[in-house]
Amino acid sequence: MTNLPFGFGTGDGEPPKDPQEFAAQMGGFFGELQKLLSWTGGPVNWDLAKQLAVQTLGDSTAIVSPADRAATADALRLADLWLDDVTDLPSGVKTTESWTRREWLDKTIPVWTQLCEPVAARVVSAMSAAIPAEQLQALGAGNPLAGIMNQVSGLMFGAQVGQGLGGLAQEVVSATDIGIPLGPTGLAALLPENVAAFSDGLARPADEVRLYLALREAAHQRLFSHVPWLRQRLLDTVEAYSRGISLDMSAIESAMSGVDPMNPESVQEALSGGLFAPQQTPEQQAALRRLETLLALVEGWVDAVVAAAAGDRMPGAEALREASRRRRATGGPAEQTFATLVGLELRPRRLREAAALWWSVTEKRGVSGRDEIWAHPDLLPSAEDLDDPLGYGEKVGQFDAPDDLSELDVDEPSPTDRPSPTNERGPTDERGPADDEAS
Structure with missing residues (x-):
């Protein structure tokens, strides 16, 4: 038996020998498929995205130990004390948490929804419009599949986003690691499992690495908590970039010409061909430049403030600064994959x-x-x-700075x-x- 579509399968791919067991298994599959295809919450099927993101994590999510939880809280408190000497912006940390990779997924999905849906809506609309009319007419007006193409496309986009988020969850080290506040305002968080992975190969004590990353997290929190317009401006800039994406309609039409709406697997094959790659039109280049500039200014401020705070206090500060710079400038494999899938470049190249x-x-x-x-x-x-x-x-x-900032139009x-x-x-x-x- 072949693998079932949408990432579901029957274990090893072979049907059970017991007919009743097989019937029950297939009934469960089609029930789950019907539930997924009934999604009406937007252009991304977030139920499937969350499900596949968790599956991507597998058994890699470790429970945060009490010791790691206490060490994270202590590092963030100390980081805030050090930052008091190098910036006029007061502490933005109201609460501290230590997240597992699963918790990062759960607590950041609301912001990812704002970031992903604009481009998803464009892709889903373009794919639906690109299917030749004769293919849909061949199904017959009464065939329900003719009316669920949008749900199928949204489902497949949810699968791609879910896999991307599952990969990111294994790389990010904090709530603000990508330069955008993904968690609630005032909540500073580190992911101990990923902090430990980041420490590998740096030849620096684990406590020092944790404190350096806590400095970066606390600095981000100060900036986003006490610059009231910044968070929304950054999210709006990302949304404007996404909405300005120009899709290659000829490529979509070519890929979708071979899609059989009766076979959802053919939709999955079409989506794997890089259809989400944005076209570099002058408008798109301008939007990308605005986004990169704002991300760079945020990350550059954090970099400079943290370097000043660490100073002579931390022997490995400069090595950790360079490691963090390279990591943010190049992005990890999951971040690069996510950028390809949903058209979001979140790296401060400058x-x-x-x-x-x-x-x-x-x-x-x-x-x-x-x-x-x-x-x-x-x-x-x-x-x-x-x-x-x-x-x-x-x-x-x-x-x-002007004496009366209220005279300026935000x-x-x-x-x-x-x-x-x-x-x-x-x-x-x-x-x-x-x-x-x-x-």
Whole structure:
């Protein structure tokens, strides 16, 4: 017996010899299939996505021990104390938690829904429209399969998203690890199992690695808790990027021309051909640049603040900083797979330039002057400013934040949409081969 569609099977693929057992097994399968095909909650079947994400984890999810839970809480408290010396933004940590990989999935799904559904809706609509009319007409007006193509497409997209999230759950080390706050506001969390995996090969004590990652998590929490517009602006920018994706209709039509709506497995085969890869139109490139700039500014600020906090306190701080930079700049295998599947690039490709920019601003305006730039989105550096990060530090030292921020319109275009003022360039950033590779 062949494997059943949608990722379900009958164990080893062979039917039971007992007819009654086989009938019961197939009845359960078709009952589950009917439930999945009745999904009406949107373009992604999140029931299936969650189910497959958990299956992807397998037996890898370890229970968090009391010792790990206590160590995580202690690390986050100490991290907050160290950060008090290097930023004016107060603590954003209200509660601390230690998550298993399964808990990361459960607690971040609401935000992933906001991120994934815009592009999923476009793909599902495009796939449904690409099926030749004669294929649907051949089914007959009364055939229910003609009316559930959207459910089938949404189901298959849910399968792809679920596999991607299951992979990410095995890589992320904290609630803000991808640069977007995926958990509730004020909740700082580490994943001890993944923190331990990150520590492998770094030749640094486990406590030191945990504390460094706690510094990054606590710094993210400060920024997102006390810059009230940032969280929504970042989510809106991701949504705008997703909505601006231009799909290759000729590729979709070619792939879907061979789809038999009577055979859901043929839909799965069509989805495996890279149909979600976005086309790099000028509009798409502009949206991607806005997203990458904002992610880089967030990650660059965190990088600079954590480096200042760790300083001489942590012997391996610089090695851990470099490991974190490379990891964020390149992304892990699951992050790369997820980007291919749902069209979301969540890597701050210009992290090093952004970190140099925030360092330069701190040198010219001090900690308070640096953090004041987050008072309003119109004050943020642009993509052009990242081209000359040290020069931006020279330039920004000549300006102060406006006295009355209420006069600025928060809904005006992002600073990456407008040209930055023309000024003389400051000293050039000295970049080595590693910098070029990561950026």
